[in-house]
Amino acid sequence: xxxxxxSPFRVIDLIRKKRDGGTLSTxxxxxxxxxxxLGSIPDYQMAAWLMAVVLRGMTREETAALTHSMxxxxxxxxxxxLPAKKVDKHSTGGVGDKTSLVLAPLVAAGxxxxxxxxxxxxxxxxxxxxxxxxxxxxxxxxSVPEFHRVLKAxxxxxxxxxxxxxxxxxxxxxxxxxxxxxxxxYLICASIMSKKLAEGxxxxxxxxxxxxxxxxxxxxxxxxxxxxxxxxxxxxxKQMVALITNMDQPLGRMVGNALxxxxxxxxxxxxxxxxxxxxxxxxxxxMFHLGGVAKTVAEGKQLSGEIIASGKAFERFRQMVxxxxxxxxxxxxxxxxxxxxxxxxxxxxxxxxVSAIDCEQVGTACVILGGGREKKEDSVDPAVGIVxxxxxxxxxxxxxxxxxxxxxxxxHAAHARKLLEESYTIAPTPxxxxxxLIHRVIHKGEH
Amino acid sequence: xxxxxxSPFRVIDLIRKKRDGGTLSTxxxxxxxxxxxLGSIPDYQMAAWLMAVVLRGMTREETAALTHSMxxxxxxxxxxxLPAKKVDKHSTGGVGDKTSLVLAPLVAAGxxxxxxxxxxxxxxxxxxxxxxxxxxxxxxxxSVPEFHRVLKAxxxxxxxxxxxxxxxxxxxxxxxxxxxxxxxxYLICASIMSKKLAEGxxxxxxxxxxxxxxxxxxxxxxxxxxxxxxxxxxxxxKQMVALITNMDQPLGRMVGNALxxxxxxxxxxxxxxxxxxxxxxxxxxxMFHLGGVAKTVAEGKQLSGEIIASGKAFERFRQMVxxxxxxxxxxxxxxxxxxxxxxxxxxxxxxxxVSAIDCEQVGTACVILGGGREKKEDSVDPAVGIVxxxxxxxxxxxxxxxxxxxxxxxxHAAHARKLLEESYTIAPTPxxxxxxLIHRVIHKGEH
Numbered sequence: 100x101x102x103x104x105x106s107p108f109r110v111i112d113l114i115r116k117k118r119d120g121g122t123l124s125t126x127x128x129x130x131x132x133x134x135x136x137l138g139s140i141p142d143y144q145m146a147a148w149l150m151a152v153v154l155r156g157m158t159r160e161e162t163a164a165l166t167h168s169m170x171x172x173x174x175x176x177x178x179x180x181l182p183a184k185k186v187d188k189h190s191t192g193g194v195g196d197k198t199s200l201v202l203a204p205l206v207a208a209g210x211x212x213x214x215x216x217x218x219x220x221x222x223x224x225x226x227x228x229x230x231x232x233x234x235x236x237x238x239x240x241x242s243v244p245e246f247h248r249v250l251k252a253x254x255x256x257x258x259x260x261x262x263x264x265x266x267x268x269x270x271x272x273x274x275x276x277x278x279x280x281x282x283x284x285y286l287i288c289a290s291i292m293s294k295k296l297a298e299g300x301x302x303x304x305x306x307x308x309x310x311x312x313x314x315x316x317x318x319x320x321x322x323x324x325x326x327x328x329x330x331x332x333x334x335x336x337k338q339m340v341a342l343i344t345n346m347d348q349p350l351g352r353m354v355g356n357a358l359x360x361x362x363x364x365x366x367x368x369x370x371x372x373x374x375x376x377x378x379x380x381x382x383x384x385x386m387f388h389l390g391g392v393a394k395t396v397a398e399g400k401q402l403s404g405e406i407i408a409s410g411k412a413f414e415r416f417r418q419m420v421x422x423x424x425x426x427x428x429x430x431x432x433x434x435x436x437x438x439x440x441x442x443x444x445x446x447x448x449x450x451x452x453v454s455a456i457d458c459e460q461v462g463t464a465c466v467i468l469g470g471g472r473e474k475k476e477d478s479v480d481p482a483v484g485i486v487x488x489x490x491x492x493x494x495x496x497x498x499x500x501x502x503x504x505x506x507x508x509x510x511h512a513a514h515a516r517k518l519l520e521e522s523y524t525i526a527p528t529p530x531x532x533x534x535x536l537i538h539r540v541i542h543k544g545e546h
Numbered sequence: 547x548x549x550x551x552x553s554p555f556r557v558i559d560l561i562r563k564k565r566d567g568g569t570l571s572t573x574x575x576x577x578x579x580x581x582x583x584l585g586s587i588p589d590y591q592m593a594a595w596l597m598a599v600v601l602r603g604m605t606r607e608e609t610a611a612l613t614h615s616m617x618x619x620x621x622x623x624x625x626x627x628l629p630a631k632k633v634d635k636h637s638t639g640g641v642g643d644k645t646s647l648v649l650a651p652l653v654a655a656g657x658x659x660x661x662x663x664x665x666x667x668x669x670x671x672x673x674x675x676x677x678x679x680x681x682x683x684x685x686x687x688x689s690v691p692e693f694h695r696v697l698k699a700x701x702x703x704x705x706x707x708x709x710x711x712x713x714x715x716x717x718x719x720x721x722x723x724x725x726x727x728x729x730x731x732y733l734i735c736a737s738i739m740s741k742k743l744a745e746g747x748x749x750x751x752x753x754x755x756x757x758x759x760x761x762x763x764x765x766x767x768x769x770x771x772x773x774x775x776x777x778x779x780x781x782x783x784k785q786m787v788a789l790i791t792n793m794d795q796p797l798g799r800m801v802g803n804a805l806x807x808x809x810x811x812x813x814x815x816x817x818x819x820x821x822x823x824x825x826x827x828x829x830x831x832x833m834f835h836l837g838g839v840a841k842t843v844a845e846g847k848q849l850s851g852e853i854i855a856s857g858k859a860f861e862r863f864r865q866m867v868x869x870x871x872x873x874x875x876x877x878x879x880x881x882x883x884x885x886x887x888x889x890x891x892x893x894x895x896x897x898x899x900v901s902a903i904d905c906e907q908v909g910t911a912c913v914i915l916g917g918g919r920e921k922k923e924d925s926v927d928p929a930v931g932i933v934x935x936x937x938x939x940x941x942x943x944x945x946x947x948x949x950x951x952x953x954x955x956x957x958h959a960a961h962a963r964k965l966l967e968e969s970y971t972i973a974p975t976p977x978x979x980x981x982x983l984i985h986r987v988i989h990k991g992e993h
Contacts, residue, residue: 114726143593147725150597152563277560278594484612 108146110134117151125164132168135153135274136267142274149271149280157285162285162327163334165285169293170335172267176243176299178214182251183247185212186390189295189380191287191324192224193313194462194489195270195349198306199227199257201379202386204415208406209383211390214250214298215257216264220471220479221463223312225359228259229471233357233437233481237425238276253418256517264297284324292331302338302389304382305329309538310347310407312458318343318538325541333543344378347457348491349377353507355470355484357436367413374490380404381537410528437482443512444500445519453489453501454526461502462524464515468506483507485519491535495525554886557581557591564598570613579615583714589721596727604732609774610781617713617741617782623690623746625661628697631837632659635829636742637753638734638761638771639671641909642796642934645753646704646827647810649833651862654701654877655768656830658837661697661745662704662985663711666911667918667926670759671911672806675706676918678929680804680884684872700865713742714934730769739778749836750786751829752776756792756985759905765790765865765985772988785836789968789984791825795903795938802917802931802952804883811880814860821937821983828984876896880967884929891947891957894968900940900948908932908949911962930954932966942972950971964970 108130116123125133131148133142150408157165178185188202191411203213217239220226239259241249249256256410260269268290275281294301304544306330308314309321325341331386351372353362365371384399393399406412421427429435465471486503502524506512555577563570570578570820578595581587625632634647650660664686667673675686684704686694696703716739720933722728742750752775754769772788779786800809801862811825813819829845833855840846853859868874878884912918916927933950948970953959 111726118726141724143721146590146593146632147597147727152596154601278590279558279565280594
């Protein structure tokens with residue numbers, strides 16, 4: 100004589116099922132995600148389920164079901180009114196990782212649309228929104244109609260996640276953050292993919308970082324996550340590729356928000372450090388290839404170089420900055436970008452070769468200067484940062500600067516300086532190899 | 547320049563440590579238990595940690611630290627004023643498992659003190675407090691001074707857990723119940739032992755049930771938990787033994803609160819069904835042995851039989867009932883105990899031998915009659931129950947009653963009857979063995 104139940108499932112049964120290594124159905128996962136988002140399932144039950152997922156894992160189908168439920172917990176943009184393919188890039192985060200600011204205008208200049216919804220920096224990694232906001236006046240909080248207008252006008256727009264996109268992810272991420280359940284490839288995949296697919300993109304190029312400055316220090320973990328994301332995106336009808344790229348040292352030479360914008364402008368003008376330039380060209384090549392503009396990746400790469408050389412990529416960037424309220428005089432003259440005027444060189448303790456850099460520690464040094472966030476609520480100083488002079492394999496004399504700290508006072512620099520000194524390893528002989536930039540490409544089909 | 551932290555630990559670090567298979571220190575576990583009890587650590591963090599414990603396990607030292615913290619979260623009784631050793635017995639729960647009502651007066655009559663804090667029935671198993679409360683007037687909610695007075699006067703007292711005993715366990719159990727984290731031997735051990743050790747007992751005999759009516763269906767699981775509890779108790783300075791006993795069929799013949807009191811009175815008068823009598827003698831023997839009254843278990847068993855035969859055990863039971871406000875006329879004449887007057891026989895579908903009984907289902911049938919609880923808030927009917935006529939190995943003719951339902955109406959009996967019919971397996975030939983009552987003894991030292 101039991102009462103007919105309103106809920107199709109009992110949460111406790113779903114927790115137990117995952118705890119015991121079972122597989123949840125799409126409907127069961129949907130029930131959990133909806134209940135969590137609406138608040139009808141208490142946080143302690145979700146926390147227990149999340150920990151069971153961390154320790155038991157998920158099948159591909161469960162991961163896709165989780166991504167799908169989280170995606171459809173909120174608004175999914177419809178960009179079908181745009182007359183060409185929509186492509187985007189997502190990076191798992193690194194130090195000095197600033198390619199988005201180059202890629203969006205570059206790929207837009209090649210005839211595709213880049214609707215880019217980005218995040219803020221957290222922990223040792225920087226965030227695209229923080230970099231953009233170092234351009235005075237630049238607005239990342241466009242409304243959806245404004246986002247549409249900018250996209251239509253210049254082919255690219257870069258904004259922050261709105262409240263309406265994937266609310267389940269916001270709810271779940273906040274809970275994961277305090278319950279030790281962030282570090283699960285299945286949950287990371289669903290979190291990234293639910294937000295990225297809400298942009299209404301047709302194709303997605305993933306830049307999955309590995310090395311001392313990445314979240315995934317081990318390449319095997321990066322590959323596992325990359326394959327999971329590629330398969331999940333494909334199960335959801337998107338064109339996907341993942342590049343496993345090196346993060347054993349900062350990308351480019353600049354770490355810090357305004358400094359990184361300045362370096363992107365160099366690349367858009369045809370210059371910039373070779374590793375940053377190379378990675379941008381390669382990622383853009385894949386975006387052009389998946390977007391149907393280039394038959395091969397090689398062709399896409401050549402096209403990317405041509406677009407930069409023509410000045411069109413820079414022109415698009417300038418246009419986007421203007422449309423989003425930014426002060427273009429700082430783009431035309433990057434010396435007008437915020438820049439801290441107290442400089443401290445970090446000298447090499449000995450003569451030799453840079454054999455390793457603890458890249459996460461470089462990112463942490465930037466956070467300590469005020470250029471990143473320890474907590475979500477922290478504000479960010481656009482003017483501070485670190486300019487890297489020596490990278491892995493470079494020869495250095497005792498006392499010669501390894502890098503320069505941009506900050507506001509000597510006291511301010513002290514802690515960062517210590518971290519930077521510790522992060523460099525100097526050896527008497529050159530390392531056998533310099534790190535290769537692109538370790539692997541994960542893609543189904545020819546390229 | 548980080549702020550000096552008030553807390554010695556970060557909860558997130560402790561969750562991650564357990565998630566990654568690490569070992570927590572005594573101080574770390576104490577911090578979690580205290581924070582959970584005081585409410586300073588949110589339930590969602592404890593839930594994640596509990597799930598990590600379920601899937602990663604704990605060392606002996608961690609289990610003892612958890613037990614210790616939970617024990618000292620509340621009041622620990624000091625019974626040092628009593629002039630002899632204090633011993634107790636704890637059972638992990640079964641169907642028809644009523645030995646406590648025999649053991650407390652029996653062992654008290656032998657010169658030891660039995661300060662017994664018991665629980666209520668939940669799910670398919672019965673609870674000592676519910677059985678005692680079927681004696682009209684019997685109070686299980688004595689204050690600590692009243693408990694002391696009864697113990698002093700008759701050597702045994704049986705009460706419920708007060709609010710002041712192990713509040714951490716109440717908090718944690720409520721959370722485990724809704725987060726799928728009940729089924730962990732480490733957490734079960736800490737929960738049982740923290741409550742039992744709060745009684746101020748010197749020695750503890752554990753009756754760990756295994757079989758179709760036990761929580762641990764598999765003997766290996768029962769042995770694992772038993773060893774854990776014995777080692778934990780010993781680490782905390784207590785004399786310990788665990789008996790692994792059979793629960794493949796109800797213990798004795800009676801299932802249901804007043805019916806079970808009646809059967810205990812039979813045993814205290816020197817009668818009762820052989821399995822119940824045998825288990826009571828054996829458990830009492832170990833209590834006498836650990837309490838130093840009997841040099842060997844065999845000697846303890848002989849003593850137990852003599853005390854019953856002398857009528858002293860019954861006399862102590864009668865005295866305890868009187869001291870705790872119970873109507874002794876129902877003890878002197880058990881036909882005055884509550885008894886449902888509608889009886890339904892469950893007949894055998896065929897001629898043959900009872901080869902198996904789904905003992906959990908028999909317990910569930912009793913719950914459905916109103917004799918147990920599905921939810922903590924449910925009230926219990928003392929008058930209903932099941933009288934078992936046929937046990938494993940017994941010969942039975944088609945139509946002959948396997949058991950009899952005691953209830954209030956035919957409608958009332960219907961669901962229970964179906965469960966009982968399904969719970970019996972009748973085979974044409976006798977089973978190879980009847981279940982042996984005591985499978986194993988876990989004890990360090992000679993016996």
